[in-house]
Amino acid sequence: MIKEIIVVEGKDDTVAIKRAVEAETIETGGSAINKETIRRIRLAQERRGVIVFTDPDHAGERIRKIITREVPGCKHAFLTQEAATSKGDIGVENASPEAIRQALAAVRTDGGTSESEVTMEDLMEAGLIVHPQAAARRLAMGNRLGIGYCNGKQFYNRCRMFCISREEFEEARRELDATEGQAHE
Structure with a gap:
């Protein structure tokens, strides 16, 4: 089981993560990330650590920036656009379990x-x-x-x-x- 809590955008991303690894997630509910979600991410960071794993698109980058600004010290996992694309749709939910495991194995830590x-x-x-x-x-x-x-x-x-x-x-x-x-x- 992955110790840190993985922050994803939605339910389909959680399903994809759980197909690949044993982990818990926090879903942002898309790019309209609210104060309550930030509070939960901050608590998760304090208690267990957080890995931000958003889609490799504009909305995912926007969420990543907000979390990085509001909750310093998070780890980050990245998928290539190719690994996250299926039938023209880009998202973590489209990645293979192997691509997700590789991205989590190459996680980067925010050095502040x-x-x-x-x-x-x-x-x-x-x-x-x-x-x-x-x-x-x-x-x-x-x-x-x-x-x-x-x-x-x-x-x-x-x-x-x-x-x-x-x-x-x-x-x-x-x-x-x-x-x-x-x-x-």
């Missing part, structure tokens, strides 16, 4: 205000911002680093929040560049 060695200049040099393919590159790098997809500013913030080291960043960049190089051959 800890500093990452990664700078905005590093993001620019890696083509993650101010580049014609920046969005696609951030998606691939976010998947490699296990921090999900987001815009450039949020990518930088996640590197800080999850204490991504320069070594981790550079290794993911080398893998991305090698993969892109093979695609062009």
